[in-house]
Amino acid sequence: MESSELKGGKDSQISDELSELRMESSELKKAKESPISDESNRRSSFPDEVLDRVISLLNSHRDRSSVSLVCKDWYNMERWSRTHIFIGNCYSVSPEIVARRFPKIRSLTLKGKPRFSDFNLVPQNWGADVHAWLVVFAAKYPFLEELRLKRMTISDASLEFLALSFPNFKALSLLSCDGFSTNGLAAIATHCKNLTELDIHENDIDDKGGGWLSCFPESFTSLEVLNFANVTSDINFDALERLIGRCKSMRVLKVNRGISLEQLQRILANAPQLTELGTGSFTQELAQRQYEELESAFNNCKNIHTLSGLWEVKGLYLPALYPVSTRLTFLNLSYAVLQSDELAKLLVHCPQLRRLWVLDTVEDKGLEAVGSNCPLLEELRVFPADPFDEEIVHGVTEAGFVAVSYGCPRLHYVLYFCRQMTNAAVATVVQNCPDFTHFRLCIMTPGQPDYLTNEPMDEAFGAVVKTCTKLQRLSVSGYLTDLTFEYIGRYAKNLETLSVAFAGSSDWGMQCVLGGCPKLRKLEIRDCPFGNAALLSGLEKYESMRSLWMSACNVTMNGCRLLAREMPRLNVEVMKEEGSDDDGRADKVYIYRSIAGQRRDAPSSVLTL
Amino acid sequence: MSTPLEHDYIGLTESSSMERSSDKISSSSSSSSTHPIEDKPSKTAKDTCLNLKETELRLGLPGSQSPERKVSLFGKDLESNNDKSNGLSVSPLKNLVSGAKRGFSDAIDGSNGKWVFPMNGKSDVELAKGAALPSPRGGLDSKSNPQQARVSVPAMKEVGGIPQSPKPVQDKKNPVPPSNDHATAPAAKAQVVGWPPIRSFRKNTMASNLAKNSEDAAGCLYVKVSMDGAPYLRKVDLKTYKNYMELSSALEKMFSCFTIGQCSSNGLPVRDGLSESRLMDLLHGSEYVLTYEDKDGDWMLVGDVPWEMFTDSCKRLRIMKGSEAIGLAPRAMEKCKSQN
Numbered sequence: 050m051e052s053s054e055l056k057g058g059k060d061s062q063i064s065d066e067l068s069e070l071r072m073e074s075s076e077l078k079k080a081k082e083s084p085i086s087d088e089s090n091r092r093s094s095f096p097d098e099v100l101d102r103v104i105s106l107l108n109s110h111r112d113r114s115s116v117s118l119v120c121k122d123w124y125n126m127e128r129w130s131r132t133h134i135f136i137g138n139c140y141s142v143s144p145e146i147v148a149r150r151f152p153k154i155r156s157l158t159l160k161g162k163p164r165f166s167d168f169n170l171v172p173q174n175w176g177a178d179v180h181a182w183l184v185v186f187a188a189k190y191p192f193l194e195e196l197r198l199k200r201m202t203i204s205d206a207s208l209e210f211l212a213l214s215f216p217n218f219k220a221l222s223l224l225s226c227d228g229f230s231t232n233g234l235a236a237i238a239t240h241c242k243n244l245t246e247l248d249i250h251e252n253d254i255d256d257k258g259g260g261w262l263s264c265f266p267e268s269f270t271s272l273e274v275l276n277f278a279n280v281t282s283d284i285n286f287d288a289l290e291r292l293i294g295r296c297k298s299m300r301v302l303k304v305n306r307g308i309s310l311e312q313l314q315r316i317l318a319n320a321p322q323l324t325e326l327g328t329g330s331f332t333q334e335l336a337q338r339q340y341e342e343l344e345s346a347f348n349n350c351k352n353i354h355t356l357s358g359l360w361e362v363k364g365l366y367l368p369a370l371y372p373v374s375t376r377l378t379f380l381n382l383s384y385a386v387l388q389s390d391e392l393a394k395l396l397v398h399c400p401q402l403r404r405l406w407v408l409d410t411v412e413d414k415g416l417e418a419v420g421s422n423c424p425l426l427e428e429l430r431v432f433p434a435d436p437f438d439e440e441i442v443h444g445v446t447e448a449g450f451v452a453v454s455y456g457c458p459r460l461h462y463v464l465y466f467c468r469q470m471t472n473a474a475v476a477t478v479v480q481n482c483p484d485f486t487h488f489r490l491c492i493m494t495p496g497q498p499d500y501l502t503n504e505p506m507d508e509a510f511g512a513v514v515k516t517c518t519k520l521q522r523l524s525v526s527g528y529l530t531d532l533t534f535e536y537i538g539r540y541a542k543n544l545e546t547l548s549v550a551f552a553g554s555s556d557w558g559m560q561c562v563l564g565g566c567p568k569l570r571k572l573e574i575r576d577c578p579f580g581n582a583a584l585l586s587g588l589e590k591y592e593s594m595r596s597l598w599m600s601a602c603n604v605t606m607n608g609c610r611l612l613a614r615e616m617p618r619l620n621v622e623v624m625k626e627e628g629s630d631d632d633g634r635a636d637k638v639y640i641y642r643s644i645a646g647q648r649r650d651a652p653s654s655v656l657t658l
Numbered sequence: 659m660s661t662p663l664e665h666d667y668i669g670l671t672e673s674s675s676m677e678r679s680s681d682k683i684s685s686s687s688s689s690s691s692t693h694p695i696e697d698k699p700s701k702t703a704k705d706t707c708l709n710l711k712e713t714e715l716r717l718g719l720p721g722s723q724s725p726e727r728k729v730s731l732f733g734k735d736l737e738s739n740n741d742k743s744n745g746l747s748v749s750p751l752k753n754l755v756s757g758a759k760r761g762f763s764d765a766i767d768g769s770n771g772k773w774v775f776p777m778n779g780k781s782d783v784e785l786a787k788g789a790a791l792p793s794p795r796g797g798l799d800s801k802s803n804p805q806q807a808r809v810s811v812p813a814m815k816e817v818g819g820i821p822q823s824p825k826p827v828q829d830k831k832n833p834v835p836p837s838n839d840h841a842t843a844p845a846a847k848a849q850v851v852g853w854p855p856i857r858s859f860r861k862n863t864m865a866s867n868l869a870k871n872s873e874d875a876a877g878c879l880y881v882k883v884s885m886d887g888a889p890y891l892r893k894v895d896l897k898t899y900k901n902y903m904e905l906s907s908a909l910e911k912m913f914s915c916f917t918i919g920q921c922s923s924n925g926l927p928v929r930d931g932l933s934e935s936r937l938m939d940l941l942h943g944s945e946y947v948l949t950y951e952d953k954d955g956d957w958m959l960v961g962d963v964p965w966e967m968f969t970d971s972c973k974r975l976r977i978m979k980g981s982e983a984i985g986l987a988p989r990a991m992e993k994c995k996s997q998n
Contacts, residue, residue, distance in 0.1 A: 165852065165855075167855070167857045167858070168851075168852030168853070168855050168856070168857070168858075169851060169852050169858065170851060170852045225857065251857055251859040251860070252859070253858065253859070279859055383860075384860075384863060384864075432856070432860065433854065433856070433864075434864055435864065436854045436856060436861075436864075443892075443893075466854060466856075491854055491855065493853075493854045495850065495853065548855075550853065550855075575852075576850075
């Protein structure tokens, strides 16, 4: 999965879980109290079998949560028919509670650490170890088929335990996880006889070599999805080639950069049925004949709609992709160092593109080409190639952003890293593209104003929230005063996730957000002047949210203690710096609702208040 | 507490300010909760006007600006926090100390970095980035010196690339581009922890990508090009040019917005089949000259030596104002002669 969202779509509302459990007790009471005649009337008009059938067709977690709140009958029917459970915060509920309520789970999606752990803001041994879950599930769900983890810790021992405990296990997806090595992957390959999916994406792996891939037995033929793009060690190509040859149903294959162009050609020749391809290194010196073979191999792949990889790409060979580019809907060039003209030339052949990820080496000119060639574009992500070299100003600017917005009116997801931006440009962008659901703008120098007017970037984000009524996710940056947060609180009625860094003038800013955004679920704040007053203004709000993160703000230990005292159903965790005193500033605070109580596996550096 | 007069990069001082969020401050105090520990912003003169300091580009430890900065940035007089009865506030100095401390302990962890003030004097680029960089250092009083000292040592350590944690894939600092730019290598520069928000995997991959691209055996020879008066540098790969003409025309395209185009406005003919000496003619006729720093650290006029010798010895390029380059040519010739 290239996208940062796990399969499973929207979150199941743990608030729904929470309120369901409260409902459970109150519903039980009601059910007992209501006259029997009413109940039988209801039932006779709607046979259980029909209800059961209807409910089992529901996939969305939000729908299922809503259904379960209707009445006790529906609650029971829903819980017996649910096969996939999504848990957005592994500490909000315990595996025992899950197992008690849902007897038939076959697929589990778990998210662990706070998102800022991706950026090294969370201590190494913070927690989110999946093992306890596996132990419970091995007993309660021996028929478990799928496990998708994001920001969890999983050890090699756990991977082996997983491989041995669930004979029907089919799909493993690890995104941004840590704690394991390639030995764990070997265990999966060795023991999971029915594996269909192995998706290892951007994890902190202890890479001990590529031998794991050779552990798939010769009798193994079921693999459909294999993503090892970010498992760096070279694997045995013969083993890979044979594996692909046996797995006739393989549709997603993403190899690592150790795979050469020549090897890629052989893979494609054997697997023309692929729908998603991640290439290896795209830079080998090819003879004319080899190049033609490569081009021909691509030509035979009529089903590829997603393309990624292209490590160390040489623009010279990009034309080999033209046969597949016309059908591409998702092109991930975020690890390909391309210049603007190289990208432009390629994009001429990609008219169907819906999602595009690029590096900022393509510059504004490259983005102009995006605007000119990709009218159906819905998602754009521009990553910085060289984020820490401040002397050299390159990359993309507001001009590129605006150019894309003119050419791509359907744009609704943007992640944009840049070094300069203006209020006017952002206003223009959202005017052209009012349907943004995800707007993540990162002006890379903290606290940088509009570089033309020198004003704060308040009006930019004001324009975003005023115009984009469907906005669900917002990341702000640049120099921002409380006005930005006033706007957000007042206008962002559908906002669910907000990320704030180096912004705001006072507690008022955060208070606006907490007092406004009715659908807020995740709030993460770093290096802002928000203190206890702001923290405590959200007391009731936090129970309807998944979590709040505040680091390097002005919150103190006493403020956190107060919060913990007032709201017993919240876990208030403080990550302490070594040697700092107990009454001073609370440097990193993570607050989340939970029906599982305090967690018992917190390291010594994490204090639960 | 002393309040040194600090100039930001657009030449404004603290005293010049604009009316801004004073309204917000007053409204915050009226609409906030009645909670006992609520901060009451004091309405000093500083609060009611927006210091342009807030708009400065600054590098400082998170939460560790000088007390004046803290006021301006957060729109409140933090010194008034000390009046709080239940002692929940944190004094600015404490912020400084803990900020520095945090940075230091982060360095010990080896997995984080932080802002530091650049240790070396820098070129024109520094002016554009904000003379706030040197000035706060001058402006900060002795109180903050220990902070600086504390800050600089770990920075050195970090850029040395000593990850203290056992995991080798931890945050690697500063993917420093090739040795070409050791002239002004910002040795002590590190980054804010976890900023920009990019996953470690991507950071590490791009770092090795860039290093690879630059060290590519097929030949990439990136050198920085600066131009007097331009706000930023560029980088060029010398290996992509075969002779001075190509280099010169590429540079002209790159910096054309900065008037190097005056070359052609002198009525010189279109440059087909330019020889190496032609470049010197062009440049002599224009306002700017192209110079380079060679392996020995000397600044030479571009065009004196054969192209291959040039690419071998060139470490960085500078497009200098003609008036400044007057002393250069004779030296270059002499050096050339002595080398021959």
